[in-house]
Amino acid sequence: MGKLTIGCFSSLVGSTNLDFAVKLSAAAMEKGHKVDLWVSGNGTMLSLTAQRAFKDYSYLEKTVTELMEKGLNVTACEACAESRGYHEDHTLAGVKRFSMDWYLASSFDADRVLHIGGE
Amino acid sequence: MATTKLGFIVQRPGVKSENPKLALTHAIASQSVEIYLNDGDLVTADIAFIGDGVLNCKKDQKPEYLDMSTTESHIKMSLLLDLNVLICKEDLERFGMTEKDVVIDAEEFGADIEAKVVPYEEINKMMEDVNHLLFF
Numbered sequence: 001m002g003k004l005t006i007g008c009f010s011s012l013v014g015s016t017n018l019d020f021a022v023k024l025s026a027a028a029m030e031k032g033h034k035v036d037l038w039v040s041g042n043g044t045m046l047s048l049t050a051q052r053a054f055k056d057y058s059y060l061e062k063t064v065t066e067l068m069e070k071g072l073n074v075t076a077c078e079a080c081a082e083s084r085g086y087h088e089d090h091t092l093a094g095v096k097r098f099s100m101d102w103y104l105a106s107s108f109d110a111d112r113v114l115h116i117g118g119e
Numbered sequence: 120m121a122t123t124k125l126g127f128i129v130q131r132p133g134v135k136s137e138n139p140k141l142a143l144t145h146a147i148a149s150q151s152v153e154i155y156l157n158d159g160d161l162v163t164a165d166i167a168f169i170g171d172g173v174l175n176c177k178k179d180q181k182p183e184y185l186d187m188s189t190t191e192s193h194i195k196m197s198l199l200l201d202l203n204v205l206i207c208k209e210d211l212e213r214f215g216m217t218e219k220d221v222v223i224d225a226e227e228f229g230a231d232i233e234a235k236v237v238p239y240e241e242i243n244k245m246m247e248d249v250n251h252l253l254f255f
Contacts, residue, residue, distance in 0.1 A: 007253065009141060040145075041137050080141075100148035104162045105155030108123045113251035117131075118138050 001032040002111035007103055009118035011042035013057050017116050018046050022060050024114070025072055036110070038103040040077035041118045044084060047076035049092040061092060068094040075102050120159030125149065126249035127164055128242075129172035133190040139175045142166065142255035143193035150200050165249060166197060167205040167242045172255075173214065176206050176221035176234070194234065195225035204234035205242050 006025060010017035018039075025035045039046045046060060053059040068074060078097040081087075091097060107113045127146045133139045146164035153160070168176055180189035197204055206221055224233045235241075246252055 041141050100145045101152040103145060104149055104152040107125060107251055108156060108162050115253035117255045
């Protein structure tokens, strides 16, 4: 089985790129692959806790939490999060926060890197 | 010991979106990635500006208007760190720009290498040579 590194820079609300990235992560994990998901830029919105589900907006907190319990590795860019006021105490349990070199390190031994840029 | 080559392709203009600066900061992070890797393992970063992305390379950007760093200073920092910076010649010409209009060196930063204005064919070769491509 392989390792997939996904970088997603799009926001949770206002784009459906993160929905795609998370669905792809789930599909890859179901096939037995290891998945690292890096969120940077507006993508750090995914790392927020206490998201509220509305029918008109993307809501991924529950799905991501369940996937992390199954082994999905989610890391948010700390600087991108902090610049948006997303502090450590706002972070969804299980999501790690590191600097950008974490993404490059994950790419180092990934079989595939899928980079989804921001808006 | 192994090396993974990453290609950062910047195709959007600066200021309008965060992407170009994130491309540069992620590429620059290749210099500190070793803390996560085994001894001797490396991640290298090549950066190419294509399409509207070449506008990020414009010289004499004024950081005081937005009170934030410019892509020009990030490119200079990339040169200081010996990253390979390529700028697409054909796309520069599309904007009526030449090598004289873009950041080529970073002597004031102490950089030894220069950015290269090259035909798209050369950027294509770089893209074929890297392990993973990241489009910004």
